[in-house]
Amino acid sequence: MLGSLLTLVFVLVFNFFLFRVVQADPIASLFRGRNVPQQTIDDLRTSFGLDEPALTQFAYYLRETAQLNLGISYQSRQPVWDEITAAVPATVALVGISAILSAVIGTVLGIVAAWRRNTWKDHAITSGTMVFYSMPDFWLGMILLVLFAVVLGWFPVGGIVDAGSTATGMARLLDQAHHIFLPALTLTLAYLGEYALIARSSLLDVMGEDYLVVARAKGLRDAVVRNRHAVPNAVLPVVTLTAINFGFVLSGAIAVEAVFSWPGLGKATADAIRGPDLPMLQGLFLLFSASVIVFNLLADLAYLWLDPRVEEV
């Protein structure tokens, strides 16, 4: 708990000084290329505390951040906080769905591979997941996009709803499902491998254990031995991985969102890089870090609950 808080403080310090180093005068960048009276600039500088020493500025930064005032985006000239919160639902929907699907499918594949070790099933699953794991996720997205959207025309080429669509209710939901399919498929395939490999190796770890021999000696069916006795003891690493990956939900799909023009935090990051829109980047980085820290804490708590042998967080 204390550790998490300390990490968050580190992030704030890092975020402040990193961007301060590169960006000596944020007001000048804000008005870059526009004709603004010097008086206005000076007033703004004073109101942002830019004439104060660095430590005082850091105190201002902490105060403003605590009030969720993350500055103004260079590109849209809207508050960064508003831009970010507007993009959160799209990302949570896309990456959330993919994270759940890949965790479930990947774990099942890993269990099958371990239980049928060294059969053709194991070889197919292990090499297949390794191939998906070794390619850039956005490249997989580009291939799926060309194949299913451009050549076959089954799915739209990007966005979250059809352009100019005014549909509401069920029709809108269907439209969104139609748009989310390809990016979600891309991310699911890309994340799957990690779960399959971890589930496989942790199940193989327990497969030599005495209690499985006992369970078989009792005459239990193979499926019961697997589902009741082997899997529950092998599931811990998968739970940890799932919890940790949930922390990366917000930041997990930067390049894939860019490929599918999915209007979430990832695309916002990609757009901010092109600017470069430093206040947006700073705000996004803060949010991404905070979400990882929170989910790491939750992972520790889940571990404590699932495995009573773990005493301290």
Next chain:
Amino acid sequence: MTSLAMQRRKATAIRVWTQFRSSRQGMIGLAVLALFVLLALAAPLLADARELNPVFARSQGNPQWGTPGDFGPLGTDHIRRSVWAQFVWGSRVSLFVGLAATVLTIFIGSVIGIVSGFVGGKTDGVLMRITEWFLVIPFLPLAIVLASVLGRSVWNIIFVIGITSWPSTARLVRAQVLTVKQRLFVDRARSLGANGSHIVLHHILPNVSGLILANATLAVPISILTETTLAFLGLGDPSSASWGKTLEEAFVNGAIVRNAWWYFLPAGIGILAVVLAFTLIGRTLEEIANPRLSRQR
């Protein structure tokens, strides 16, 4: 170094190679990697570097968006450049950045891991706090933020990857150093009057180098994939195009909508093959270093 130690090390190298040769996945990885290293080294023989220049490409009368049928072997892009030339020359940048970033990663990770494990006490506490911080922070956003701030160059990309991906190596090396430190020969050396740096160089380092090598091989895929993603997001060096940069240009200039598969497939296949090769080699080395793993796999 005494000749006895030399002999022992030579014997170890031969043993590792014999075991490696008997692993099918390891040999496949090595063959694929050798192929791409040859491709990168022989780039000047395989493709004219002038084909990368749009002015030259135009003067040669290359077609725009030429398919592999129009312009062999891999077609042309939106500004008439040969995709084959981009693939061949891009392999140099991608491999170089991947390897250089890994060297930096392993160097930082090993130094911090060895110092932390060997010195212990408060130094260990502070270094492990920093390591934990880097482990928790989302790696790609951190790399993006640093790369945006530093500017677009090959060396900056290498620096950014190195500075963001060392923590797992540091942890691994530290754990290994802690066990090696307990061994009898370290006590023996110390009682014979050896100082800290002698013990680290002659007793600790040789005993963790196998682990460091296996870890390095598995770190290359991460470095290459990170470089690819950073380049795709527009943070790559504009003057030396890696495979990731090719993917970015293909995407930005509408290769998707045009179904110009010849533009973005080769670079991605190159990345996939190299990453897979390093993964296979790394897993094999890891199994040799830690035989408990091979029973699992």
